[in-house]
Amino acid sequence: MIQYLYLGRIDYGEALRLQDELVELRRAGNIGNVLLLLEHPPVLTLGRNADRSNVLASDALLASRGVTLHAINRGGDVTYHGPGQLVGYPIFDLRSLQNDAGGRLGPVDFVRRMEEALIRLCGVYGVRAGRIAGLTGVWCGLSGQGGTGPERKIGAIGIHVSRGITSHGFAFNVTTDLRDFQLINPCGITDKPVTSLEREMEDASGLPSLEAIAHQAARQFGQVFSEQILAAESLGALRDQAAAGRPGMAGEEPPLSIPREVERFVDECDRPARA
Numbered sequence: 001m002i003q004y005l006y007l008g009r010i011d012y013g014e015a016l017r018l019q020d021e022l023v024e025l026r027r028a029g030n031i032g033n034v035l036l037l038l039e040h041p042p043v044l045t046l047g048r049n050a051d052r053s054n055v056l057a058s059d060a061l062l063a064s065r066g067v068t069l070h071a072i073n074r075g076g077d078v079t080y081h082g083p084g085q086l087v088g089y090p091i092f093d094l095r096s097l098q099n100d101a102g103g104r105l106g107p108v109d110f111v112r113r114m115e116e117a118l119i120r121l122c123g124v125y126g127v128r129a130g131r132i133a134g135l136t137g138v139w140c141g142l143s144g145q146g147g148t149g150p151e152r153k154i155g156a157i158g159i160h161v162s163r164g165i166t167s168h169g170f171a172f173n174v175t176t177d178l179r180d181f182q183l184i185n186p187c188g189i190t191d192k193p194v195t196s197l198e199r200e201m202e203d204a205s206g207l208p209s210l211e212a213i214a215h216q217a218a219r220q221f222g223q224v225f226s227e228q229i230l231a232a233e234s235l236g237a238l239r240d241q242a243a244a245g246r247p248g249m250a251g252e253e254p255p256l257s258i259p260r261e262v263e264r265f266v267d268e269c270d271r272p273a274r275a
Contacts, residue, residue: 002092002225004035004218005232006211012043012070012081015089019167022091022238027165030242033096034232035221036089037214040081042067044184047076047158054078054185067183074168076136076158077188084175084196086214090114090221092166097225107161111136114170117220118155121172124216125207127200129154137187138172140200152195156187172217174198174210 015038025031044055044067054077055062055069062069081087097105105113115131118138122129128145129138138155141147155172173196181194197213198204208216215231222229232238 001228001230002033002035002218002222003031003230003232003238004037004221005235005238006214007036007038007235008211009039009041009083012040012045012068015040015087016070016072018235019089019091023162023165023167025238025242026091026093027163028242030245031238033090033092033227034238035218036091037217038087038089039083039085039210040087042082042180043080044069045074045079045081046071047074047079048072049075050077051188054188055183056185057183062183067180072160072168074158074160076156078184079156079158079171079187080181080184081171082176082180084173084177084198084210086172086174086210086217088114088169088172088217088221090166090169093164094161094166095164097227107159107166110166111157111159113224114157114159115155117217117224118170118172120220120224121213121217122154122197122200124220125197125201127154127197139192140195150192152193152200153186154195154197154200158187172197174213175207 018036022031022034026034042065046052046069094105094107094110099105099109115138119129122138127140128147129140130142130145132139132151136157137153140152140154141149142151143149155170157170158168160167173194175198176196178194178196186194198207201207218229
């Protein structure tokens with residue numbers, strides 16, 4: 001089972017603290033897999049593989065526009081979060097999930113399933129989306145789907161894994177002000193623009209609220225991960241569950257074999273040494 005919680009707009013620093021708390025509770029087996037869904041005030045995040053030169057704006061300009069900057073431990077380069085963007089932080093124990101062959105789910109399978117959930121989310125609203133070989137994330141305008149290009153990124157993914165427990169996750173542009181992406185080279189990519197669900201829909205007049213889209217995203221996660229999806233009542237309810245000592249699912253450490261094209265988007269603690 002996956003429990004999910006929509007938190008609305010919260011400060012990025014608060015979200016980091018909350019992820020740390022839930023990661024420890026998940027590691028102890030006191031809660032099950034949890035998907036946090038929310039949005040942030042304007043913020044830039046620098047992954048552990050980030051090149052600072054991909055932040056194009058000066059510190060003074062960022063301050064004048066109220067954009068904060070955080071260096072964090074996820075994989076990937078620089079990412080923008082802001083109003084109108086659905087952000088998802090899955091706090092999952094990979095050892096509790098199975099891949100398509102019935103084995104343990106690894107970090108690469110996890111990233112691919114997140115992509116699939118967002119691709120399906122786009123489809124709910126009549127927008128075609130897919131993957132680009134060698135790039136992590138979700139894209140519109142793909143020639144193989146009848147698009148005329150250029151390929152446009154609608155969803156970014158970057159995760160952190162520590163002893164099998166995931167944190168960080170995805171950013172999906174819904175009604176995001178795409179001009180804010182001019183502050184950066186998104187994920188270090190300079191030749192492909194970003195887009196949003198609002199821009200890609202033929203008629204965006206019926207676009208539901210971000211909260212409604214968050215609930216739909218949770219349903220897609222449940223389908224892709226083949227898990228029952230259940231809305232948590234509140235953060236307090238999750239903490240009460242942990243205090244009651246209800247066991248989560250745990251197991252042995254999954255194998256870690258990360259292809260080159262995915263590796264920079266996955267930061268893996270306790271990664272075994274490579275030959």
